[in-house]
Amino acid sequence: ELKVEQNPLFLSMQEGKNYTIYCNYSTTSDRLYWYRQDPGKSLESLFVLLSNGAVKQEGRLMASLDTKARLSTLHITAAVHDLSATYFCAVVGGSNYKLTFGKGTLLTVNP
Amino acid sequence: DAGVIQSPRHEVTEMGQEVTLRCKPISGHNSLFWYRQTMMRGLELLIYFNNNVPIDDSGMPEDRFSAKMPNASFSTLKIQPSEPRDSAVYFCASTPGAGASGANVLTFGAGSRLTVL
Numbered sequence: 001e002l003k004v005e006q007n008p009l010f011l012s013m014q015e016g017k018n019y020t021i022y023c024n025y026s027t028t029s030d031r032l033y034w035y036r037q038d039p040g041k042s043l044e045s046l047f048v049l050l051s052n053g054a055v056k057q058e059g060r061l062m063a064s065l066d067t068k069a070r071l072s073t074l075h076i077t078a079a080v081h082d083l084s085a086t087y088f089c090a091v092v093g094g095s096n097y098k099l100t101f102g103k104g105t106l107l108t109v110n111p
Numbered sequence: 112d113a114g115v116i117q118s119p120r121h122e123v124t125e126m127g128q129e130v131t132l133r134c135k136p137i138s139g140h141n142s143l144f145w146y147r148q149t150m151m152r153g154l155e156l157l158i159y160f161n162n163n164v165p166i167d168d169s170g171m172p173e174d175r176f177s178a179k180m181p182n183a184s185f186s187t188l189k190i191q192p193s194e195p196r197d198s199a200v201y202f203c204a205s206t207p208g209a210g211a212s213g214a215n216v217l218t219f220g221a222g223s224r225l226t227v228l
Contacts, residue, residue, distance in 0.1 A: 033216065033217075041221070042202065042219045042220060042221045042222055043202070043204075043219040044219075045216045045217070045218070048216055088154070090154075095167070096209060097142065097144075097159050097161070097166065097167070097209065098156060098159070098167070099144075099156070099217060100156075101153055101154040102153075103153045104153065
Protein backbone atom coordinates (compact mmCIF):
# COMPACT_ATOMS: atom_id res chain seq x y z
CA GLU A 1 0.00 0.00 0.00
CA LEU A 2 1.35 3.39 -0.99
CA LYS A 3 2.13 5.67 1.95
CA VAL A 4 2.79 9.38 1.62
CA GLU A 5 4.38 11.27 4.47
CA GLN A 6 4.79 14.99 4.73
CA ASN A 7 6.85 16.92 7.18
CA PRO A 8 6.52 19.08 8.97
CA LEU A 9 2.77 18.88 9.56
CA PHE A 10 2.73 22.34 11.08
CA LEU A 11 4.99 25.20 10.07
CA SER A 12 4.98 28.70 11.46
CA MET A 13 7.20 31.11 9.59
CA GLN A 14 8.06 34.74 9.64
CA GLU A 15 7.56 36.81 6.54
CA GLY A 16 10.67 37.02 4.44
CA LYS A 17 12.09 33.67 5.58
CA ASN A 18 12.75 30.57 3.49
CA TYR A 19 11.64 27.05 4.28
CA THR A 20 11.11 23.63 2.73
CA ILE A 21 8.29 21.12 3.04
CA TYR A 22 9.19 17.48 2.42
CA CYS A 23 7.11 14.72 0.90
CA ASN A 24 8.28 11.10 1.06
CA TYR A 25 6.45 8.20 -0.51
CA SER A 26 6.85 4.48 -0.11
CA THR A 27 6.59 2.93 -3.58
CA THR A 28 7.78 3.71 -7.08
CA SER A 29 5.97 6.54 -8.79
CA ASP A 30 6.87 9.05 -11.46
CA ARG A 31 4.03 11.46 -10.88
CA LEU A 32 3.57 13.75 -7.95
CA TYR A 33 1.20 16.65 -7.37
CA TRP A 34 1.21 19.58 -5.00
CA TYR A 35 -2.08 21.15 -3.95
CA ARG A 36 -2.97 24.14 -1.82
CA GLN A 37 -6.07 24.35 0.39
CA ASP A 38 -7.24 27.54 2.09
CA PRO A 39 -9.40 27.11 5.22
CA GLY A 40 -12.89 25.96 4.32
CA LYS A 41 -12.05 25.93 0.63
CA SER A 42 -11.35 23.42 -2.08
CA LEU A 43 -8.00 22.07 -3.22
CA GLU A 44 -6.16 24.07 -5.85
CA SER A 45 -3.55 22.44 -8.04
CA LEU A 46 -0.09 24.03 -7.80
CA PHE A 47 2.34 21.71 -9.58
CA VAL A 48 2.49 18.43 -11.44
CA LEU A 49 5.90 16.75 -11.45
CA LEU A 50 6.19 14.03 -14.06
CA SER A 51 9.76 12.79 -14.08
CA ASN A 52 12.89 12.39 -12.04
CA GLY A 53 14.62 15.73 -11.60
CA ALA A 54 11.55 17.73 -12.55
CA VAL A 55 11.49 21.22 -11.13
CA LYS A 56 8.59 23.65 -11.35
CA GLN A 57 8.42 27.22 -10.04
CA GLU A 58 5.57 29.63 -9.57
CA GLY A 59 6.21 32.86 -7.76
CA ARG A 60 7.73 32.14 -4.34
CA LEU A 61 7.10 28.38 -4.57
CA MET A 62 9.38 25.85 -6.18
CA ALA A 63 8.74 22.10 -6.29
CA SER A 64 11.14 19.33 -7.21
CA LEU A 65 11.00 15.57 -7.57
CA ASP A 66 13.63 12.90 -6.94
CA THR A 67 12.05 9.58 -7.90
CA LYS A 68 15.08 7.57 -6.83
CA ALA A 69 14.90 8.93 -3.32
CA ARG A 70 11.08 8.92 -3.48
CA LEU A 71 11.15 12.49 -2.30
CA SER A 72 9.61 15.76 -3.36
CA THR A 73 10.25 19.16 -1.85
CA LEU A 74 8.24 22.35 -1.89
CA HIS A 75 10.52 25.30 -1.23
CA ILE A 76 9.15 28.62 -0.08
CA THR A 77 11.24 31.69 -0.74
CA ALA A 78 10.76 34.95 1.17
CA ALA A 79 7.40 33.93 2.55
CA VAL A 80 4.49 36.34 2.58
CA HIS A 81 1.25 36.15 4.55
CA ASP A 82 -0.77 35.21 1.45
CA LEU A 83 1.03 31.87 1.36
CA SER A 84 -0.64 30.81 4.60
CA ALA A 85 -2.60 27.64 3.74
CA THR A 86 -2.41 23.86 3.95
CA TYR A 87 -0.19 22.24 1.34
CA PHE A 88 -0.71 18.66 0.24
CA CYS A 89 1.45 16.41 -1.84
CA ALA A 90 -0.23 13.53 -3.66
CA VAL A 91 1.32 10.58 -5.43
CA VAL A 92 -0.05 8.32 -8.14
CA GLY A 93 0.43 4.70 -7.15
CA GLY A 94 0.33 1.50 -9.18
CA SER A 95 -3.12 2.25 -10.57
CA ASN A 96 -3.02 5.37 -12.71
CA TYR A 97 -6.12 6.81 -11.14
CA LYS A 98 -5.40 6.44 -7.48
CA LEU A 99 -4.01 9.64 -6.02
CA THR A 100 -2.85 9.12 -2.44
CA PHE A 101 -2.53 12.30 -0.40
CA GLY A 102 -0.20 13.18 2.42
CA LYS A 103 -1.68 14.54 5.67
CA GLY A 104 -0.90 18.09 4.63
CA THR A 105 1.35 20.81 6.02
CA LEU A 106 -0.41 23.72 7.69
CA LEU A 107 1.69 26.77 6.91
CA THR A 108 1.21 29.98 8.86
CA VAL A 109 3.22 33.02 7.79
CA ASN A 110 3.42 35.67 10.47
CA PRO A 111 4.18 39.35 9.90
CA ASP B 112 -15.96 26.81 -17.48
CA ALA B 113 -17.82 26.65 -14.18
CA GLY B 114 -15.56 23.97 -12.78
CA VAL B 115 -16.74 21.00 -10.74
CA ILE B 116 -20.05 21.84 -9.11
CA GLN B 117 -21.16 20.23 -5.86
CA SER B 118 -24.33 20.54 -3.87
CA PRO B 119 -25.30 21.06 -1.17
CA ARG B 120 -22.39 23.06 0.22
CA HIS B 121 -23.50 22.39 3.77
CA GLU B 122 -25.79 19.72 5.13
CA VAL B 123 -26.80 19.17 8.74
CA THR B 124 -28.87 16.11 9.44
CA GLU B 125 -29.78 13.76 12.23
CA MET B 126 -28.46 10.29 12.67
CA GLY B 127 -30.42 7.76 10.67
CA GLN B 128 -31.45 10.15 7.92
CA GLU B 129 -30.58 9.66 4.29
CA VAL B 130 -28.07 12.07 2.76
CA THR B 131 -27.51 12.62 -0.95
CA LEU B 132 -24.58 14.63 -2.23
CA ARG B 133 -24.43 15.71 -5.86
CA CYS B 134 -21.66 16.46 -8.31
CA LYS B 135 -21.47 17.85 -11.82
CA PRO B 136 -18.00 17.29 -13.33
CA ILE B 137 -16.35 19.56 -15.84
CA SER B 138 -17.82 19.04 -19.28
CA GLY B 139 -15.74 16.61 -21.31
CA HIS B 140 -14.00 15.07 -18.31
CA ASN B 141 -14.18 11.29 -18.38
CA SER B 142 -13.07 10.50 -14.86
CA LEU B 143 -14.81 11.36 -11.61
CA PHE B 144 -13.66 10.83 -8.05
CA TRP B 145 -15.32 11.13 -4.67
CA TYR B 146 -12.99 11.93 -1.76
CA ARG B 147 -13.73 12.37 1.93
CA GLN B 148 -11.70 14.69 4.15
CA THR B 149 -11.54 14.47 7.92
CA MET B 150 -9.02 15.77 10.45
CA MET B 151 -8.20 12.27 11.61
CA ARG B 152 -7.87 10.46 8.29
CA GLY B 153 -7.07 13.23 5.85
CA LEU B 154 -8.18 12.85 2.24
CA GLU B 155 -9.46 9.39 1.34
CA LEU B 156 -10.56 8.18 -2.06
CA LEU B 157 -14.03 6.68 -1.81
CA ILE B 158 -14.82 5.76 -5.41
CA TYR B 159 -13.56 6.34 -8.94
CA PHE B 160 -15.66 6.37 -12.12
CA ASN B 161 -14.37 6.29 -15.66
CA ASN B 162 -16.82 6.89 -18.51
CA ASN B 163 -19.67 6.62 -15.98
CA VAL B 164 -18.58 3.15 -14.87
CA PRO B 165 -17.42 2.54 -11.27
CA ILE B 166 -13.85 1.27 -11.54
CA ASP B 167 -12.80 1.16 -7.90
CA ASP B 168 -15.12 1.42 -4.93
CA SER B 169 -12.78 -0.17 -2.43
CA GLY B 170 -12.64 3.05 -0.43
CA MET B 171 -16.37 3.12 0.27
CA PRO B 172 -16.55 2.64 4.04
CA GLU B 173 -19.48 0.25 4.23
CA ASP B 174 -22.77 -0.70 2.69
CA ARG B 175 -24.40 2.46 3.97
CA PHE B 176 -22.52 4.34 1.25
CA SER B 177 -23.43 4.12 -2.41
CA ALA B 178 -22.50 6.15 -5.48
CA LYS B 179 -23.94 6.39 -8.95
CA MET B 180 -23.10 8.12 -12.17
CA PRO B 181 -26.13 7.83 -14.45
CA ASN B 182 -24.58 10.04 -17.13
CA ALA B 183 -21.43 11.95 -17.93
CA SER B 184 -22.61 15.13 -16.25
CA PHE B 185 -23.97 13.94 -12.93
CA SER B 186 -22.97 11.79 -9.97
CA THR B 187 -24.44 11.18 -6.54
CA LEU B 188 -23.04 9.90 -3.28
CA LYS B 189 -25.67 8.58 -0.91
CA ILE B 190 -25.39 7.67 2.76
CA GLN B 191 -28.26 5.70 4.24
CA PRO B 192 -28.59 5.65 7.19
CA SER B 193 -26.19 8.40 8.19
CA GLU B 194 -24.14 8.26 11.40
CA PRO B 195 -22.22 10.94 13.32
CA ARG B 196 -18.91 9.41 12.22
CA ASP B 197 -19.83 10.24 8.63
CA SER B 198 -19.39 13.92 9.41
CA ALA B 199 -16.74 15.18 7.00
CA VAL B 200 -16.18 17.26 3.91
CA TYR B 201 -16.92 15.30 0.76
CA PHE B 202 -15.13 16.42 -2.39
CA CYS B 203 -15.85 15.51 -5.95
CA ALA B 204 -13.07 15.83 -8.53
CA SER B 205 -12.79 15.22 -12.25
CA THR B 206 -10.09 14.80 -14.88
CA PRO B 207 -10.00 14.46 -18.64
CA GLY B 208 -8.99 11.03 -19.88
CA ALA B 209 -8.35 8.07 -17.65
CA GLY B 210 -7.81 8.95 -14.03
CA ALA B 211 -4.58 10.61 -13.08
CA SER B 212 -2.73 9.30 -16.13
CA GLY B 213 -0.20 11.43 -17.94
CA ALA B 214 -0.35 15.01 -16.81
CA ASN B 215 -4.05 14.88 -15.89
CA VAL B 216 -4.73 17.07 -12.90
CA LEU B 217 -7.66 16.41 -10.62
CA THR B 218 -9.88 19.49 -10.45
CA PHE B 219 -11.79 19.55 -7.19
CA GLY B 220 -15.21 20.96 -6.44
CA ALA B 221 -15.86 23.24 -3.49
CA GLY B 222 -16.91 20.31 -1.31
CA SER B 223 -19.99 19.40 0.69
CA ARG B 224 -19.61 19.77 4.44
CA LEU B 225 -21.76 17.14 6.17
CA THR B 226 -22.63 17.22 9.84
CA VAL B 227 -24.57 14.30 11.28
CA LEU B 228 -25.95 14.97 14.75
